[in-house]
Amino acid sequence: MEKKRILVVGLGLIGGSLAxxxxxxxxxxxxxxxxxxxxxxxxxxxxxxxxxxxxxAAELPGADVVVLCQDPAGIIGFLSDNRERFKPxxxxxxxxxxxxxxxxxxxxxxxxxxxxGCHPMAGKEVSGIDNAEGTLFRNTHFIITPGxxxxxxxxxxxxxxxxxxxxxDVIETTPERHDEMIAYTSQLMHVIAVSVCDNDELFSCKxxxxxxxxxxxxxxxxxxxxxxxxxxxxxxxxxKVVGTLENRMRQYREAIEAGDQDALRAMLAQASxxxxxxxxxxxxxxxxxxxx
Amino acid sequence: MEKKRILVVGLGLIGGSLAxxxxxxxxxxxxxxxxxxxxxxxxxxxxxxxxxxxxxAAELPGADVVVLCQDPAGIIGFLSDNRERFKPxxxxxxxxxxxxxxxxxxxxxxxxxxxxGCHPMAGKEVSGIDNAEGTLFRNTHFIITPGxxxxxxxxxxxxxxxxxxxxxDVIETTPERHDEMIAYTSQLMHVIAVSVCDNDELFSCKxxxxxxxxxxxxxxxxxxxxxxxxxxxxxxxxxKVVGTLENRMRQYREAIEAGDQDALRAMLAQASxxxxxxxxxxxxxxxxxxxx
Numbered sequence: 001m002e003k004k005r006i007l008v009v010g011l012g013l014i015g016g017s018l019a020x021x022x023x024x025x026x027x028x029x030x031x032x033x034x035x036x037x038x039x040x041x042x043x044x045x046x047x048x049x050x051x052x053x054x055x056x057a058a059e060l061p062g063a064d065v066v067v068l069c070q071d072p073a074g075i076i077g078f079l080s081d082n083r084e085r086f087k088p089x090x091x092x093x094x095x096x097x098x099x100x101x102x103x104x105x106x107x108x109x110x111x112x113x114x115x116x117g118c119h120p121m122a123g124k125e126v127s128g129i130d131n132a133e134g135t136l137f138r139n140t141h142f143i144i145t146p147g148x149x150x151x152x153x154x155x156x157x158x159x160x161x162x163x164x165x166x167x168x169d170v171i172e173t174t175p176e177r178h179d180e181m182i183a184y185t186s187q188l189m190h191v192i193a194v195s196v197c198d199n200d201e202l203f204s205c206k207x208x209x210x211x212x213x214x215x216x217x218x219x220x221x222x223x224x225x226x227x228x229x230x231x232x233x234x235x236x237x238x239x240k241v242v243g244t245l246e247n248r249m250r251q252y253r254e255a256i257e258a259g260d261q262d263a264l265r266a267m268l269a270q271a272s273x274x275x276x277x278x279x280x281x282x283x284x285x286x287x288x289x290x291x292x
Numbered sequence: 293m294e295k296k297r298i299l300v301v302g303l304g305l306i307g308g309s310l311a312x313x314x315x316x317x318x319x320x321x322x323x324x325x326x327x328x329x330x331x332x333x334x335x336x337x338x339x340x341x342x343x344x345x346x347x348x349a350a351e352l353p354g355a356d357v358v359v360l361c362q363d364p365a366g367i368i369g370f371l372s373d374n375r376e377r378f379k380p381x382x383x384x385x386x387x388x389x390x391x392x393x394x395x396x397x398x399x400x401x402x403x404x405x406x407x408x409g410c411h412p413m414a415g416k417e418v419s420g421i422d423n424a425e426g427t428l429f430r431n432t433h434f435i436i437t438p439g440x441x442x443x444x445x446x447x448x449x450x451x452x453x454x455x456x457x458x459x460x461d462v463i464e465t466t467p468e469r470h471d472e473m474i475a476y477t478s479q480l481m482h483v484i485a486v487s488v489c490d491n492d493e494l495f496s497c498k499x500x501x502x503x504x505x506x507x508x509x510x511x512x513x514x515x516x517x518x519x520x521x522x523x524x525x526x527x528x529x530x531x532k533v534v535g536t537l538e539n540r541m542r543q544y545r546e547a548i549e550a551g552d553q554d555a556l557r558a559m560l561a562q563a564s565x566x567x568x569x570x571x572x573x574x575x576x577x578x579x580x581x582x583x584x
Contacts, residue, residue, distance in 0.1 A: 178500075225555050261520050271490050
């Protein structure tokens, strides 16, 4: 019997790491689709997949599982361009950081092709196949947003794949809830990091940086084109949490300017109590490590 | 000959760690001043100092070096209350996170008593003698703001103490410059962390947190009373950097709301280039680790 096939489209940091992590999964062959000769050479040197191709469209009719690892616009374009080529009964996934727009784009797929939006909460400050690792997902969260047509068989297959990649847990939610949460927990952190770096003092503060400064600005070295897409595809939810943060910072600034120590102490006590409570909850809870 | 004496006033996280780190320094006895029986018991059990006292004022006439490790208001009150008790020729230090107000308060000391403001860039999310460690300062920055009367002898002594505590380097600057820099690199990070925690979603985002969220909010579990003082004593510089950040975040929000991808990409590219440049500079530079 011919081997079943997982096609991973795009071997960047996440796609490359997934292709590595999935090798040997059940009776599947892992095929990696690349666009550049440079990525192809590196992927081959690192044994990132069982087989490599420059032509993912040609692989689609024989692919039982397709994992789309491009940026959001790339995923949406690929779905639309190739909607008739997917194998009937195939499971199609993506791994990008927004879900509502992707799930809407996947509506174009014919009946019988099952799409499940996914978001592995893993990453690094650096990108590309050079930085891919088969162990990237170990003990991190794997968020999935199945559509109404997702079959129990495909959900079971996806959970087995997640288990094989050693994700810490699988969290099932709606695309809307995912985007609302990610706006707060991830995208907002990136807006903060880049905004902090947009200060004239950045290049003169050597010797005065604490760990808090490095931690807060760590993710600022981002891929501007990709994050422009991620922010744009999640604009309403992101604008809302940025606005909430601006308001709260304004309240802190006004209390500081007014020298209102009682107000400041009350605000700080409230926030630090909230943080201490969360720390306790997390310490009691599971040990899934935070991703990116 | 009688041993010389270092008096450490206040054995919290920083004072306790300094007392531990300084034991065995040249021919000095390290005396720790505490306020509560509980801290006294813990300090004794952990051998935090060579000797402990509840009466720092009584030790002052025999103390060659006095290290003030209270909160800013505590330091200012101690200087004013005990100005006549310091030993002529003594070196007096503090270790708190604001310097202009402290240096101004130290003007009350009589001629011949030398005050040097200090700020060890080290810390933890937790406080108190329970969390003190003699190794806390290893390879971190030690910032000092000597007044115009600081003697070469005292500066030399202070640098030997810093070397003995294994600080990574000693950075000499003015109190005003210190406060301006710290507003940006440290206090602003705390305003951000508490502001992020003031969102209703904090308790519902389990499973969606990435490392960036934990890193950014890490310092929110702060001591509200102490940070109220630190913010208040540095109000103008802090209000300025909070305002700058608010403006920049508003610009990001407006670009996101307008769907202006060109503007967003340009802003993100500029900030990420700045961050990448800083990462390169730091990688080329020394290996002093960031403090708190």
